Amino acid sequence: MNQIAEKHGCWPDAAGRLVPKELVKPIDRLRDELVRALIGQGEQIAAQIAAYKAGAFADIASFVELSLEQYGVKVGGRKGNLTLTSFDGKYKITRSVQESISFDERLQAAKELIDECIQTWTEGSRPEIRALINDAFQVDKEGKISTGRVLGLKRLEISDEKWTRAMKAIADSVRTDTSTTYIRLYQRVGDTERYEPISLDMAVL
Incomplete structure (x- = not known):
């Protein structure tokens, strides 16, 4: 939540207008809570997938390098x-x-x-x-x-x-x-x- 909006007891709507918290309907509050919770979880999963992807690329590159070393060959980067x-x-x-x-x-x-x-x-x-x-x-x-x-x-x-x-x-x-x-x-x-x-x-x- 926007800190300035919270300070004034207001929620910013999609148009940037500050709406007094007591005027926000309960269903709108629940929707906001649900969306933010799911987005937060999704961002964590996205970060985990990004880390997995980076690690997978690195691990595969390391394995290929190790495998080719037995032939005295070195290959740099993802090729x-x-x-x-x-x-x-x-x-x-x-x-x-x-x-x-x-x-x-x-x-x-x-x-x-x-x-x-x-x-x-x-x-x-x-x-x-x-x-x-x-x-x-x-x-x-x-x-x-x-x-x-x-x-x-x-x-x-x-x-x-x-x-x-x-x-x-x-x-x-x-x-x-x-x-x-x-x-x-x-x-x-x-x-x-x-x-x-x-x-x-x-x-x-």
Whole structure:
């Protein structure tokens, strides 16, 4: 409760107005008490989960370092996806890294080179290829280009000097905006080979 409000025997409402305590309805007081109690408990649980997450990352990194030491290899920081499984195979933990990528201005060079290729191939090129390329450079509602579609062009086996330069421009234009590491817990279902996640998400529990 706001100290100034308590001093004056008032409760601040959602609009910041000070309401005399005796004018606050009993049901409103009970609601306030319930909300604050549950939020307080939730904050404690959130802090425990945050501490668990930090400790889990550190413990996994330490284990990986220990495991690789037997081969004379050192790996610093959180790197790469991996899976750790209990000896009986009942439990497993996965660490996965998801990167968000985008393209810098060099993607425009790739688009120009590809356009030149299309113009050169116009008479003999298949319409499916032209549609695929045009679709790759379309933007979504947020004005963003699909990284998956653009990078998918690199899988096309096309022997052309300009196309090769365009693919290099695409590769050079890729930049990693964010990198997020996740830890997921799994438990094997009975005697099957199927694993189900152990959720720490309150909305799932």
